Amino acid sequence: MTPITEVEGRRVALSNLEKVLYPETGFTKGELLHYYATIADAMLPHLRDRAVSFLRYPDGPEGQVFFTKNVPPGTPDWVMTAEVPRSEGPARMVVVQDLASLVWAANLVTEFHTHQWLVQAPDVADRLVFDLDPGAPATIVECCEVALWLRERLAADGIEAYAKTAGSKGLHLLAAVRGGSPEEASAYAKGLAVEAERAMPGLVVHRMTKSLRPGKVFVDWSQNAGRKTTAAPYTVRARGVPMVSAPVGWEEVEGCRGAGELEFSAEDVVGRVREYGDLMGPLLDAGRAAELPRT
Template sequence: MTPITEVEGRRVALSNLEKVLYPETGFTKAELLHYYATTATALLPHLRDRAVSFLRYPDGPGGQRFFTKNVPPGTPEWVTTAEVPRSSPDSPARMVLVQDLPSLVWAANLVAEFHTHQWLVQRPEEADRLVFDLDPGPPAHIVHCCEVALWLRERLAADGIEAYPKTAGSKGLHLLAAVRGSSSERTSEYAKALAVEAERALPRLVVHRMTKSLRPGKVFVDWSQNAARKTTATPYTVRARPAPLVSAPVTWQEVADCRSPAQLEFRADDIAPRLADHGDLMAPLLNPESATALP
């Protein structure tokens, strides 16, 4: 019988709580749900009012993985949903919004990574985030991403834009900044221009094109996630990796001091102590006053 729990007055069905999702560490589905419930104060503001794509892995990272963008069958009626534009304005999609703790617990029970757009559902025509995904091509790794991130930080600062780093939760880094007054197209153009500039400044280290033959030993500065249809892993989401790694906000000092990949590898049980020590390092992104117009 599927257990039912009450979360802030909502009845949420939970399933397979003893299932081991991460055999490498013995991390169970119950522990995953506990992680999301106890991280909700930091996580929810980064999900709120953003349509969520779920990368689901119900049998753990070693099992089947698939993206769910439309509202999943069986979604409770009290979970907020919204129509969002697709490539064709005549065929909008209806997607989930994770607005509160009950919907977060319900979504966590699906066993999924959370991915969100760089715009709010109220204003899909206006990007409010700028994002760079720094993806290392072996033998390059996150230490090389840190070098690129520091260059991008200074370049963005020259345009009055403050960037905030987080681990990808896999092998690279993400940089996010709050922007205003631009379309996704304009934000993508700006991000591409900086990626090209980074390649010129750091030719031994950076590539701005996705072509696989160009990427070994270099950091791909992926600017394309600024496109309106693209999504990026949300801060604090657990990733479908062999261990329960988290896309964790980090300090710039941690980026500058990184000398080995293990220094910027954070698991689910590392996040509560980090929040106690640092608070939400990406909280400034949530303040409209921190948003900067692109040059």
């Protein structure tokens, strides 16, 4: 029998709470749901008013993993959905606005991915994102070096960047922007990735070509495109262990010296939020968003 729990007045069906999703650590589905319920106050503002794509892994990261953009069958009518533009025509996607919707979505066992625009204005970029992905033998250490260069370069244009771990090997930089389209944000981000490669040719590559990437950091600017999504802050990743895409302070980025640093489990992140609050909180302050420079 599927247990029903009440979350803020909504009845949410939960299933297979004892199922071990991460065999390496014994982390169960019940623990995953508990993590999201505990972290909700920090996570929800980063999801609110954004269409959510789900990377689902119901049998754990070693089982079948599949991407869902459309509203899943059986979605309760109290979960907000929005029509969003797609190249093949408009589609309807989930928008996670509240704790009950977050718990319902977490029960699907998913990574949460969001666009860099709000559903009210899909043609306006309100986020700028860089995904720094190290090609072995490069590690998070090299990503941090590139992140610090990008932080300074963005600051020169009046843009304040914030960092989070990818929850795997790399680092994500996010900034709040206004006054541009996703196409313009992509063009600006690409320009900075090219600049970074010019400034650090031994360290940075701005093209995805696999043969160029060993020992370098791929600065992926392409996630600024209107159709693309990026792992949301605080999402647990479908990796061997339950690592989280966790906001980090710039002093942590500056102090990173080893490949195993800046790796945070679900348990770590709950403690970090208790201690530091949401390190990406300023991203949510619309008054701090910078005008997107024209390229």
